[in-house]
Amino acid sequence: MTRELRGDRDAVEARFAEVFAQLDFISGYARRRGARDPEGIAAEAMTIAWRRLADVPAADARPWLIITVRNLLMAERRSEPAAGRQPLGDIDLPAPADELPVELDLDPGLARGLRALPERDREALLLIAWDDLTPALAAASLGISAAAFRVRLHRARRRLRDLLAEQAAAPPVPARQPDWGHA
Numbered sequence: 001m002t003r004e005l006r007g008d009r010d011a012v013e014a015r016f017a018e019v020f021a022q023l024d025f026i027s028g029y030a031r032r033r034g035a036r037d038p039e040g041i042a043a044e045a046m047t048i049a050w051r052r053l054a055d056v057p058a059a060d061a062r063p064w065l066i067i068t069v070r071n072l073l074m075a076e077r078r079s080e081p082a083a084g085r086q087p088l089g090d091i092d093l094p095a096p097a098d099e100l101p102v103e104l105d106l107d108p109g110l111a112r113g114l115r116a117l118p119e120r121d122r123e124a125l126l127l128i129a130w131d132d133l134t135p136a137l138a139a140a141s142l143g144i145s146a147a148a149f150r151v152r153l154h155r156a157r158r159r160l161r162d163l164l165a166e167q168a169a170a171p172p173v174p175a176r177q178p179d180w181g182h183a
Contacts, residue, residue, distance in 0.1 A: 012053065019049050019061045025131070026065050032130055033073055041076070045069050062133065063140035070141075113163040121156035128153060 026045050030038035045068045049056050056064050106114075114122055127138035139149035 015058070016050055016053055019053070019056055019065070020046060022061055022065055025062060026069055029066060029131055030069050030073065032126065033070075035073055036076065041069055041072050044072055060137060062131075063137050066127075066131075066141035067143070109164060109167050113160050113167065116163050117156065117159060120152065121159055124149065124153045124156045125160065 023042055023046060027038050027042035030041040035041045045065055048068055049061070049065065114125070117125070123142070124138065127133050127141060128135065131138075133141065135150050135153060136146045138153075139146040142149065144152075
């Protein structure tokens with residue numbers, strides 16, 4: 001092998017190593033979005049990244065990988081039986097409606113508030129809070145402008161704040177006590 005070809009190969013391998021370093025991030029993203037096999041989805045995303053390495057942005061691969069994982073998750077959902085599945089939005093993949101990941105150990109009120117949000121709002125919040133993306137990277141992962149994402153994020157935060165305030169203002173549901181007088 002000539003020295004030039006070896007140098008090219010080393011550069012490609014080094015570039016893929018940078019992308020592959022995001023494997024845990026992508027697996028976590030898939031898990032938090034309700035994948036049946038998050039590690040399998042992440043592995044498939046990395047396979048696609050290897051084949052399309054020239055398309056993966058050098059600055060930060062995470063938005064490109066998120067788009068890839070989102071597409072794989074939508075394909076997974078389409079392949080499942082329709083019974084019991086949520087409809088997919090236009091581009092946003094819904095977070096699981098029933099459960100949020102246990103490892104997050106969320107306050108029950110916050111978990112209820114997140115589940116009550118529209119899918120687009122929930123995804124905007126999750127990209128920032130769970131996935132630790134900047135607004136610019138989150139926007140890129142959704143295929144929208146940074147300005148549009150900031151507006152979406154602002155509205156999502158406001159809606160969540162309002163939902164949490166409503167929950168706090170609602171009177172607690174009293175525990176049902178047995179009626180021993182009629183026994």
